[in-house]
Amino acid sequence: MSKKYRNLLLDYIIINLGALVAAVGIGLFLAPSKIAAGGVSGIAIILYHLFGFNIGISMLFLNIPIYLAGIRTFGKSYGFKTFFGTVMLSFYIDLLRGIVPNADNLIDFSTGGNMILGAMFGGVIAGVGLGFIMKFGGSTGGTDILAQILHKYAKIPVGYALMTVDTLVLISAAAIFGLEKGLYAILTLYTTGILINKVFEGVSYAKMVYVISDRHEEVKDIIISKINRGGTCLAGKGLYTDIDRKIIITVLKTKEIYELKRWIKDIDPNAFVIISEAYEVLGEGFSPFNKQS
Numbered sequence: 001m002s003k004k005y006r007n008l009l010l011d012y013i014i015i016n017l018g019a020l021v022a023a024v025g026i027g028l029f030l031a032p033s034k035i036a037a038g039g040v041s042g043i044a045i046i047l048y049h050l051f052g053f054n055i056g057i058s059m060l061f062l063n064i065p066i067y068l069a070g071i072r073t074f075g076k077s078y079g080f081k082t083f084f085g086t087v088m089l090s091f092y093i094d095l096l097r098g099i100v101p102n103a104d105n106l107i108d109f110s111t112g113g114n115m116i117l118g119a120m121f122g123g124v125i126a127g128v129g130l131g132f133i134m135k136f137g138g139s140t141g142g143t144d145i146l147a148q149i150l151h152k153y154a155k156i157p158v159g160y161a162l163m164t165v166d167t168l169v170l171i172s173a174a175a176i177f178g179l180e181k182g183l184y185a186i187l188t189l190y191t192t193g194i195l196i197n198k199v200f201e202g203v204s205y206a207k208m209v210y211v212i213s214d215r216h217e218e219v220k221d222i223i224i225s226k227i228n229r230g231g232t233c234l235a236g237k238g239l240y241t242d243i244d245r246k247i248i249i250t251v252l253k254t255k256e257i258y259e260l261k262r263w264i265k266d267i268d269p270n271a272f273v274i275i276s277e278a279y280e281v282l283g284e285g286f287s288p289f290n291k292q293s
Helices: 003-033 039-051 055-074 080-099 103-111 115-135 143-154 158-177 179-201 216-226 254-267
Strands: 206-212 232-237 244-253 272-278
Touching: 003 039, 003 055, 003 080, 003 103, 003 115, 003 179, 039 055, 039 158, 055 080, 055 143, 115 179, 143 158, 158 179, 206 216, 206 254, 216 244, 216 254, 244 254, 254 272
Parallel strands: none
Antiparallel strands: 206 244, 206 272, 232 244
């Protein structure tokens, strides 16, 4: 099997596992708690508690026309990975709820009836699963496609369109299940978003450092000889002084930041240093490209 097909197979394996993890959060934590935290899953949870419809089947029936609308609007960019993620998430939700005894009372057993824990754990678990699905090129369809369709035809920014759709679901849930459940749903939506971003972007283990110093040659020597890192030196000019300056850019692991600051403080206390998060760094000394999917 060629490397291309091995990587593709790995993508589908991870998307499948992500769907299983997300199904645990949605089917065994959020659904029993009546927490409809936006999206198609939120609508399906509302339909389940109102009419007894299976959550997974409801999600599938809601997602398929949205998926087809996405293909019609944007072409084949919504490929098979999106369809696969959508189907597997729906399948696993109903499978888990079918094989776990008394699934609707699981939240009381696992969290002692604490709704905050239910909202948080449901959001964390669902966020981790959805994050892995997205990181490996998949999707679970739903409101993100609707948001992009609204953006194309109504010229509404995607972020606002997505927030609008999710807000309508949250308002509906609050009206049906009560204001308290609606507030818990907001907490879950926020938690899920954070976890999706952390999984998709990666936990920050490295930082990008900008150093502007009159003693840039000494700073360069420290980075190379003392910390054993590389970097880039750019030409710049001060806005107020109009003086030419050198800007050193380097990426360091978090534990190396303290060492660099200590050295810079010794040689140039007046240096201007900017340190920012770097969520994914590819290349020598960090994650090699050949290990990326």
